[in-house]
Amino acid sequence: MAYRGCAAASREPIVTRGLIISAPRSGSGKTTVTLGLLAALRGRGVAVTAAKAGPDYIDTAFHAAASGKPGLNLDSWAMPPALIDALIADATRDAELLLVEGAMGLFDGIDAPPGRSGAAADLAARLGLPVLLVIDVSGASQSHAALLRGFSTHDPAVRIAGVVLNRVGSERHLRMVRDATAALGLPILGAIPRDAPPALPERHLGLVQAEEHPALEAALSALGAHIADHLDLDAVRALAAPMGAAAGGLDGLALPPPGQRIALARDAAFSFVYPHVMAAWRRAGAELLPFSPLADEAPPGAADSCWLPGGYPELHAGRLAASATFLDGLRRFAATRPVHGECGGHMVLGEVLEDAGGERHAMAGLLGHSTSFARRRMNLGYRQARLLSDGVLGSAGTMLRGHEFHYATVTQPGGNDPLAMLSDGEGRRIGPAGGRRGRVSGSFFHAIALAETTA
Template identity: 80%
Template structure:
């Protein structure tokens, strides 16, 4: 393996990690660098932007949900035929949950385990010399985590940049870029993050402009020199993600159903499964030749009217569920229920294969890592087996229905959350997003 690795992180969310990462990907790709990107943590939106900017498939790396063996294998596979593996962190560099060392979900876990340097982007607006104290803390907080370089973001003027740089100089941390406050327009956002890559009206042009902007203010050669060699070999017995739920999997895939992790699809294909995409928004039913149907998360609350009117999809889904397994995650789980109330308070009838109803008008954020124990055999595994994943949605359950629960949940620290989701016949669903099967 000849690839090198680097982590892009920050002291906190909103510092500019994604802007810097996408700009670096686009700029380096434009220079002929084969760069693969990964997202540290459970984020299924940023990986699609990474893929668009790099021209290579993206993936997620999660130190809490994935075993060390699975992490190593995924990183080794991602680095194949690549010059650089660029990993974008989540939240702040050291932000994770209370867990054994190296398993907190923080980007710092990956940096420490694999000896990867961190390129820290710092929003310097509102202060100057005080940022030296912040950077001193980050540089010394964990001796296993090396801050290799710094990019200053939202710099107000040349004088502002010089004041920060002069204060930081005694720390020996190289400043590899300074991005001015008048940055290009940000990519559009909505309640779960960025508007999806496939919905962006001119994504290619936006990424190209972002790449030019970053190349103007960041030393790309210095960034490449900062990266460290990846000495990882795929485990001979790799960690297990989630086994294929079927041999021929009908996968809902469009703007309403897009939250599926790339590493899961890759693992299913590697396990011999065939993925058969179909579009509920185009009123397509699950392919009849499939033996399992998977409805991933997404934004069904934004498309309630179209989904309710998709009679071919709903009738085909009901026929499919009469004899074959159907599983819904988060948004897919909402569509399996009786109805969805959109942000305006209008109710849209859904498949009625489970008895619950949900509302986006009565919003409440649900966010966090989850452990799920299966309560019955099904597409997600045998009864009693454990999965690790997460939950992130704003919908509330207005009527839980009377179905048997799908799983017993606990949060990432082990606190019991009780039964969740529903199962009826061949149909199962919950707000839980699976990332990997739990291993001892």
């Protein structure tokens, strides 16, 4: 429960309400509806915030731009329940409404104990939040009644409370879907026509990043107006359920900071850092010192550690290879202080990065491996990592949960000592992964949270 107003004696409690926005599958329009609702409701003066169910850096940045509040991830597999509670409590402190956008389909997760599959349905059940289901109705009409009946009864703990019909072809098409589904008693809160405004541009890991969008504010404003025209905003707000007051803090639950003053690479090539991780570092007293490798900046000398996040270095390999100040400064930094790279950062720490056209670019050479974006293979999934030595991620034996999502391949392993032993989300052993040399470490593994047990 949050409070409104400045004077303590006159502050009125804000009862935060919550709603899950999900769909039967990817590509149904969840992100379009979520961003449009955030922009439209914010335009009406509603204090609205958003979260993404599952591991996703890109959508949370768009959520932040549309809502004016920091982005947030909630992951029922990677995060201990107590961490989820603490993150929600922090995110909703000054919010009237929390919209949680699902990933893939509502019930899509992994084979895991109940409530820990990573599916958006886990959050709906655990938090008691109703679901607004976005359905792409193109290519069918009456058959959507069967789909809705199935989703409504599949899990008694998950309540489908309303529906948005997306990509409606005509008034006749809309009438046929409405008539077929009327007996189910599910309110249809909106119908979005097939000739909607163009979608936000995409690339190989999802949407083009919010910070790279040439006219993001105008695009979100137009999307908000479009959603306001085709959805009943008052009905959507009424659908949301009051959320109980969550307690607890992030201490002992989130990743510890890799140093007290962290040089953080931050630009279009290095942007994949989870908001809750940075928030936890700051709460632990760490100072983040951003710098831009694309602007040929070296890690700040005042820092005592350097973190190279994931992102899109494969799209900027030539520019990075020509950034002598950055690369030389990074090498000098690594001689005396720890440097860690996640995914794209790990690629830049290696010897060579091959771009999509097959051109090879020299990288920092602090680790011995080489990677290629020309020889692509998708790597996607939850990961549990057991650290093999002490380092910035924790002491040897520490168990971390996170994920991988990349298309790059390792073309030369380079003889690095492995950073961690990996298993997938269902416990199947993957084997040694990542690399470490002296004070330098890296991996394609993105860390989300500490696991609940250590080995």
